Amino acid sequence: MTTQTVLPVEPDTLQSISVSNGEPAWLTESRVNALRLAAELDLPKLEKTKIDRWDLSNFGTIRTERPALTQQLPEGIASFVDLKEDSNLIVQHNSTAVYTTLSAELAAKGVIFTDLETAVREHEDLVKSYLHTLVKPEENRLTALHAALWNGGVFLYVPKNVEVDIPLQSIFLIDDATASFAPHVLIVAEANSRVTYVDNYISGQYDGKVVHNGAAEVFVKAGAKVQFASVHNLNEQTTDLINRRSVVDNDASIEWIVGEMNAGDAVSETLSVLQGNGSLSDAKVIAVGSGSQKLNYTTKAVHFGKSSDSQMITRAVMREQATAIINGITKIEKGATKANGEQTEKVLMLSPKARGDANPILLIDEDDVKAGHAASVGQVNQEQIYYLMSRGISREQAERLIIYGFLAPVVSDIPLEQLQQQLQGLVERKLGQ
Amino acid sequence: MATHFVVEGLKATIEGKEILKGIDIEIKGGEIHAIMGPNGTGKSTLASALMGHPKYEVTDGKVSLDGEDVLEMAVDERARAGLFLAMQYPSEIAGVTNSDFLRSAINARRGEGNEVSLIKFIRQMEGKMKELEMNPEFAHRYLNEGFSGGEKKRNEILQMLLLDPKIVVLDEIDSGLDIDALRIVANGVNAMRSEERGFLIITHYQRLLNYITPDYVHVMMQGRIVKSGGPELAERLERDGYDWVKEELGIVDETVGQEA
Ligand SMILES: Nc1ncnc2c1ncn2[C@@H]1O[C@H](COP(=O)(O)OP(=O)(O)OP(=O)(O)O)[C@@H](O)[C@H]1O
Ligand SMILES: [Mg+2]
Numbered sequence: 001m002t003t004q005t006v007l008p009v010e011p012d013t014l015q016s017i018s019v020s021n022g023e024p025a026w027l028t029e030s031r032v033n034a035l036r037l038a039a040e041l042d043l044p045k046l047e048k049t050k051i052d053r054w055d056l057s058n059f060g061t062i063r064t065e066r067p068a069l070t071q072q073l074p075e076g077i078a079s080f081v082d083l084k085e086d087s088n089l090i091v092q093h094n095s096t097a098v099y100t101t102l103s104a105e106l107a108a109k110g111v112i113f114t115d116l117e118t119a120v121r122e123h124e125d126l127v128k129s130y131l132h133t134l135v136k137p138e139e140n141r142l143t144a145l146h147a148a149l150w151n152g153g154v155f156l157y158v159p160k161n162v163e164v165d166i167p168l169q170s171i172f173l174i175d176d177a178t179a180s181f182a183p184h185v186l187i188v189a190e191a192n193s194r195v196t197y198v199d200n201y202i203s204g205q206y207d208g209k210v211v212h213n214g215a216a217e218v219f220v221k222a223g224a225k226v227q228f229a230s231v232h233n234l235n236e237q238t239t240d241l242i243n244r245r246s247v248v249d250n251d252a253s254i255e256w257i258v259g260e261m262n263a264g265d266a267v268s269e270t271l272s273v274l275q276g277n278g279s280l281s282d283a284k285v286i287a288v289g290s291g292s293q294k295l296n297y298t299t300k301a302v303h304f305g306k307s308s309d310s311q312m313i314t315r316a317v318m319r320e321q322a323t324a325i326i327n328g329i330t331k332i333e334k335g336a337t338k339a340n341g342e343q344t345e346k347v348l349m350l351s352p353k354a355r356g357d358a359n360p361i362l363l364i365d366e367d368d369v370k371a372g373h374a375a376s377v378g379q380v381n382q383e384q385i386y387y388l389m390s391r392g393i394s395r396e397q398a399e400r401l402i403i404y405g406f407l408a409p410v411v412s413d414i415p416l417e418q419l420q421q422q423l424q425g426l427v428e429r430k431l432g433q
Numbered sequence: 434m435a436t437h438f439v440v441e442g443l444k445a446t447i448e449g450k451e452i453l454k455g456i457d458i459e460i461k462g463g464e465i466h467a468i469m470g471p472n473g474t475g476k477s478t479l480a481s482a483l484m485g486h487p488k489y490e491v492t493d494g495k496v497s498l499d500g501e502d503v504l505e506m507a508v509d510e511r512a513r514a515g516l517f518l519a520m521q522y523p524s525e526i527a528g529v530t531n532s533d534f535l536r537s538a539i540n541a542r543r544g545e546g547n548e549v550s551l552i553k554f555i556r557q558m559e560g561k562m563k564e565l566e567m568n569p570e571f572a573h574r575y576l577n578e579g580f581s582g583g584e585k586k587r588n589e590i591l592q593m594l595l596l597d598p599k600i601v602v603l604d605e606i607d608s609g610l611d612i613d614a615l616r617i618v619a620n621g622v623n624a625m626r627s628e629e630r631g632f633l634i635i636t637h638y639q640r641l642l643n644y645i646t647p648d649y650v651h652v653m654m655q656g657r658i659v660k661s662g663g664p665e666l667a668e669r670l671e672r673d674g675y676d677w678v679k680e681e682l683g684i685v686d687e688t689v690g691q692e693a
Contacts, residue, residue, distance in 0.1 A: 382487065387524035390484050391538035391592060392512035401537060405528025405575070 008059040008180075011035050014148060021066040026128060027120055034137035034147035044140040046267060047359055048325045049296040054239060054265060056142075058209045059149060060180035063095040066117065070098045077171050080200050088113055090170040092152035094179035109162045116153030116184050127155060130186055134217040134245040134273075142241055146182055146213045153184040158193040158224075167196040167229075167416060174212070175204025177237065185216035189224040189252075196227040198419060203235040210238045218246035220254050222276060229419050231259040232266065233426060236291065240266040250276030250305065257414055260287035260297060260316075261426045271300040274308035274339075284410045285314040286423065288430040289322030289354075298327040299343065303336040303369075312343040315410050317403055318354035319431065326356070330371055331363040340370040347377040348406045350399070403431060436462035436499060436515070436599045436631050443494035445482040450690040452478045454656040455494065460600060460631035467642055467667060468635045470653035471675055473688040476635045477521050479653070480604045484518040485511055498600060513542055515599030519589035519606050521635075526576040531588065532558060534576045535595055542596055561594045564624070566617055582609030590621045601625070602633045607641040619644030639671035652678055656689035 011032050018028040043051050073081070074093045081089055088106060090113065091099035097115030106113070112123060119127050137147035154170050174181040189195055201212065212234060220226045226246070234240050240262050246254045256270050272281035283299045301310030316324045330341035347356030360373035380402055388398035404411075407427060414420040438460040445453040452475050460466055470476055482489045483496060485508040496503040498514055506514060526534070535558055540548045549557070562569060565587050577585050586606055593601055603622070607615055622632065622645050634647065642650075642664065650666040651658045652675075659682055660666070670678075679687060
C-alpha cells in the first residue's frame with residue numbers, strides 16, 4: 001500500500017547543500033541516508049487517523065546556504081520574550097536560527113545553549129553521540145524525512161551537578177510558506193543537574209500549505225530533573241507533526257507540559273522511556289481544537305526501571321467540527337518491578353459535530369506493578385449549565401467556567417506561572433472568547 | 434416597589450407527561466409561603482418550572498415578578514431579575530472553585546461595569562461563610578464536588594445570602610441537615626426576611642417551620658395546590674399525616690404522572 005513517495009529534494013542536492021553549509025561528513029551522510037530511507041518507508045500507523053490521506057507534500061524548499069546569526073529579533077515575537085540582561089533565548093525564523101543568547105553566568109558553568117546547527121560545529125562529538133538516537137530515521141517516512149531535512153534547532157547541555165533556576169526559552173517562528181521548517185531540539189542533562197526548557201512554535205500569515213515535521217530528544221541522566229514545556233500555536237495552513245521523546249536514567253525525572261493550541265491538523269507523540277530505577281515521568285497535555293481540525297495526540301511511557309513511575313494526563317476541548325484522537329499508552333516491561341503508571345485522557349466536546357476518542361492502553365509484562373487509567377469523552381453537561389445559569393451567569397460564561405474547570409486540573413498544576421497565563425490566554429483565544 | 438410574585442394557572446410537562454396541572458400562588462414581599470405534600474406530587478417540578486429548567490415545558494399559565502413576564506426570560510435572566518432557587522439536588526462542577534463561581538454569580542447579578550472588587554467580595558463571602566459556620570476551605574473547593582448532603586445545602590444558602598434575591602424558593606433545604614445545621618440555615622433565612630423579599634419553602638417537616646414561621650401553608654397533591662391555610666395546617670400535617678386531607682378531598686392516589 002506504499003504510495004509513490006515524492007521526495008522534497010534529490011539526494012544529490014541534499015548532499016551538496018549539506019556540504020556547502022559546512023556540515024561535517026557524518027552529518028551529510030546521516031541526512032542523505034535518511035532521505036533514501038524516506039523513499040522506502042511508510043508513514044507511521046496511527047490509531048484511528050488516516051494520515052495517508054493527509055496532504056504531506058509541503059516540506060518547503062531547503063535553504064541553500066547558512067546565513068550568519070543576525071541577532072535581530074523578527075517581528076511578531078515581542079510578546080513571547082521579555083529580554084533581560086540575563087536572558088537565555090534562541091529564536092529560529094523559518095529555516096534558520098537568527099538569535100541566540102545565553103547568560104554569562106550559565107556559560108561559565110559550562111551550560112551550552114545554542115542552535116543545533118552551530119552546536120554541530122562547535123560541540124561535534126557531543127551532538128553526534130545523541131542525535132537521532134531517540135527519534136530514529138529508520139522508524140517511518142516522517143522520522144526519516146525529519147533526519148534528512150532538520151534545520152536550526154536547539155542544543156541544550158547542562159553539565160553534571162549544575163542547577164539552572166531560570167527557564168531557557170526558544171521560539172520557532174515560520175512566516176514563509178516556501179521555507180523548510182524543521183527544528184530539532186536536543187537536550188542533555190547530565191547527572192544531578194536541573195533545568196527547565198520552554199519553547200513556542202508560532203506562525204505568521206501565509207497562504208500556502210506547510211508541514212512542520214519536528215522532533216525533540218531529551219536525555220535525562222541519573223538524578224537529573226528536566227522540565228520540558230512546549231506550546232504549539234501554528235496556523236490553519238500548517239500541519240504539525242512532532243515526536244517528543246526522553247530517556248530517563250536512575251532516579252531522574254522528566255516533566256512534560258504541552259499545550260496543543262494549533263489551528264491546523266496535528267499529530268504529536270510525547271514519550272518517556274523510564275530506563276532507570278526510580279525514574280519518573282509526568283506528562284500534562286492540554287489541547288483545544290476548532291474548525292475542522294484533525295488531531296491525534298499520544299502520551300506514552302515505557303517502563304524498564306524498577307520502581308519507575310509515570311503520570312500522564314491529557315485534557316482536550318473540541319469545538320465546531322474538530323476531531324481528536326487521544327491515546328495514552330503505559331507499557332511496563334518484564335523486570336520493571338514495583339513500577340507504577342497512571343493515565344487519564346478526557347475529551348470535552350462543545351458541539352454535536354465535534355468528535356473525540358480517548359484510547360487508554362495498558363501493556364503490562366510484569367506482575368509486581370501498579371497501573372491505572374481513566375478516560376472519558378462527553379458533551380458539556382446541561383444540568384451544570386442550568387445550575388450556573390440559575391445563579392444569573394450567562395450561558396456563554398457558564399460554558400466558559402465549565403471548560404476552564406475541565407482544563408483546570410492540568411493548567412493549575414503547571415509549575416511555571418508565566419506559562420500558565422500564556423496557556424490560559426491561548427485557550428481563551430482558541431475558544432473565541 | 435414592593436416585591437410581587439404571581440403564578441397563575443401554571444401547567445408543565447416533562448417528556449410529554451403533565452406534572453403541573455394548574456398552580457396558583459401569589460407571594461408579596463415580606464411573606465413566607467410553605468409548600469408541603471407527599472413525595473412525587475410535583476413540588477420540585479414547580480420549583481424547576483419557575484426557574485426555567487430546560488427539561489420542563491410550560492404549557493399554560495403565567496408567572497410574573499414585579500409585573501415582568503418570567504416565562505419569557507431565559508434561566509439566567511430570571512436569576513438576574515431576582516429569582517433564586519436552592520435546589521433539592523445541586524450540581525457538582527469539577528474544576529470551578531466555589532469562590533470563582535460565587536464571584537461570577539454576584540457580578541452577573543450586579544451587571545457589567547458594576548463588578549464587586551475582589552477584596553470586598555472576599556470579605557463578604559468570608560463573612561457569610563462564618564455566619565453559616567462553614568469551614569473557610571470550602572471557598573477553594575470545587576463547586577459542590579464531594580460536598581456532603583448537608584454541606585451542599587449550606588452552600589445553597591451561602592449563595593442565597595450573597596445574591597440578595599427578591600423571591601427565594603427553597604426546595605427541601607432541610608433535608609440532610611443535622612440539628613445544628615438546621616438552626617444555622619434557618620437563622621440565615623430569617624436574617625434575610627424583609628419587606629422586599631418573599632419566600633417559597635418546600636419542605637416535608639414541621640421542624641424547619643418551627644424556626645421559620647410561615648404566613649401561608651399550601652398542600653400539593655396530583656400537581657395541584659389542594660389545600661391552603663396558616664401555620665396551624667403544617668402542625669396538623671406533622672401530627673396526622675396526609676390521609677385526612679386525601680379523605681376530605683376524595684383523593685386516592687396523590688402522586689402525579691404515574692399512569693398505572
Ligand atoms: N426528569 C424527569 N423525568 C421523568 N419524570 C419526572 C422527571 N422529573 C420529575 N418527574 C416525575 O414527576 C413527578 C413529580 O416529581 P417531583 O420531583 O416534582 O416531586 P416532588 O413533589 O418534588 O417529590 P419529593 O417530595 O419526593 O421531592 C414524579 O412522578 C417524578 O417521577
Ligand atoms: Mg422534590
